[in-house]
Amino acid sequence: MNNAVPLPQNTPEALKNLFQLDSGIIFLNHGSFGATPKPIFEVFHNWQRKLESEPVAFLGREIGSYLAEARSHVAEYVHTNADDIVFIPNTTYGINCIAHALQLHSGDEVLATDHEYGACERAWRFHGAQQEIVYKKQPIPLPVVSADDFIDAFWAGVTSKTKVIFISQITSPTALIFPVREVCQKARKAGIITVVDGAHVPGQTALNITEMDPDFYAGNFHKWLCAPKGSAFLYARKDMQPLLNPLVVSWGWQSDSPGVSQFQDYFGWAGTDDPSAYLSAPAAIQFQQEYDWESVRRRCRITLQEIRANLHELLQTAPIAPDSEVWWQQMAAVPLPERAPQDLQQQLFQRYHIEVPVFKWNNQRFIRVSVQGYNSPEDGAALLNALKQILASA
Numbered sequence: 001m002n003n004a005v006p007l008p009q010n011t012p013e014a015l016k017n018l019f020q021l022d023s024g025i026i027f028l029n030h031g032s033f034g035a036t037p038k039p040i041f042e043v044f045h046n047w048q049r050k051l052e053s054e055p056v057a058f059l060g061r062e063i064g065s066y067l068a069e070a071r072s073h074v075a076e077y078v079h080t081n082a083d084d085i086v087f088i089p090n091t092t093y094g095i096n097c098i099a100h101a102l103q104l105h106s107g108d109e110v111l112a113t114d115h116e117y118g119a120c121e122r123a124w125r126f127h128g129a130q131q132e133i134v135y136k137k138q139p140i141p142l143p144v145v146s147a148d149d150f151i152d153a154f155w156a157g158v159t160s161k162t163k164v165i166f167i168s169q170i171t172s173p174t175a176l177i178f179p180v181r182e183v184c185q186k187a188r189k190a191g192i193i194t195v196v197d198g199a200h201v202p203g204q205t206a207l208n209i210t211e212m213d214p215d216f217y218a219g220n221f222h223k224w225l226c227a228p229k230g231s232a233f234l235y236a237r238k239d240m241q242p243l244l245n246p247l248v249v250s251w252g253w254q255s256d257s258p259g260v261s262q263f264q265d266y267f268g269w270a271g272t273d274d275p276s277a278y279l280s281a282p283a284a285i286q287f288q289q290e291y292d293w294e295s296v297r298r299r300c301r302i303t304l305q306e307i308r309a310n311l312h313e314l315l316q317t318a319p320i321a322p323d324s325e326v327w328w329q330q331m332a333a334v335p336l337p338e339r340a341p342q343d344l345q346q347q348l349f350q351r352y353h354i355e356v357p358v359f360k361w362n363n364q365r366f367i368r369v370s371v372q373g374y375n376s377p378e379d380g381a382a383l384l385n386a387l388k389q390i391l392a393s394a
């Protein structure tokens with residue numbers, strides 16, 4: 001007799017039933033805001049119900065131990081120490097905390113790639129303007145070819161004034177995985193602070209913060225890990241933690257009862273809020289383990305590989321990266337031809353009920369396709385058919 005517990009079904013059809021997405025929409029945009037399956041959502045609601053059953057016990061007495069427990073799970077998942085990370089609502093918040101706190105001087109440079117996410121660029125420009133620092137966008141030309149070429153192109157922007165490097169591990173408009181580990185290593189040797197934007201990383205590709213060794217890292221649990229919205233983390237290397245100020249000053253500043261560190265005190269409580277999304281992150285990790293997400297990710301990659309190749313054939317545009325897991329996993333950006341209508345995204349949604357974003361980057365438009373566990377090759381075929389019809393009538 002075989003007593004092995006059967007794995008829960010993780011086919012696209014089975015997973016589609018677990019996610020809560022509108023069945024009338026072909027959803028190829030997991031990348032923008034993620035999506036949360038029912039079992040994780042149920043855990044989230046259980047936390048909210050527990051909070052409401054005794055708000056004073058929950059928020060006044062027990063919250064610290066709940067958060068510490070959740071932090072230890074997520075820290076293990078991203079391979080770092082629980083005391084070196086704090087929960088934050090989103091990556092934008094984390095980048096703001098860093099840009100606001102780093103004490104730079106007039107003329108100091110923050111070197112970034114020209115593929116960074118607009119909101120985070122704005123955070124640097126806003127906080128940087130107050131300190132008269134220069135936010136410098138270093139061109140990373142497309143197509144990317146090799147990590148060595150990438151490093152050469154990026155490092156050409158380093159000067160004696162470069163104090164900080166800001167870089168996405170997975171970019172938003174171009175959906176590329178950048179070799180941030182190599183960048184962090186080189187920067188450490190050069191004495192430059194590294195700030196990594198990992199908004200798309202947890203749940204999409206393996207993250208080992210200890211190996212990467214950045215100075216700061218902010219990442220979302222609510223995108224590819226499928227945690228409820230408002231669940232993210234900020235990592236700060238031990239020697240960098242004293243540099244961080246809270247964006248919101250609360251009880252942790254000049255605390256009457258200091259905890260393990262100033263970092264934990266500053267970020268542990270920012271006023272009354274609902275921490276249920278943070279507390280549900282461990283359930284999201286568990287969900288992906290139970291459903292063998294390694295194999296789901298592999299399948300998504302294969303599905304996307306086919307969609308991407310078909311899109312290139314149809315659109316007759318050149319790939320922006322080699323067909324390699326080094327450069328992209330569950331998201332891919334494909335350049336659009338000039339003849340694609342300006343309202344392509346709206347047409348795809350309104351006429352074909354396909355949710356997929358079109359981004360403009362450096363004067364080139366891209367269609368960015370995300371493939372998550374609930375997507376099947378048929379979703380890609382629907383996108384392709386819709387594009388054929390739209391282009392034929394353009």
Ligand SMILES: Cc1ncc(COP(=O)(O)O)c(C=O)c1O
Pocket residue numbers: 031032090091092093116117119120168170171172197199200220
């Ligand atoms: C590369 C990158 N960084 C940061 C963000 C911001 O994430 P959030 O809105 O959760 O702060 C995004 C969102 O899509 C992103 O793509």
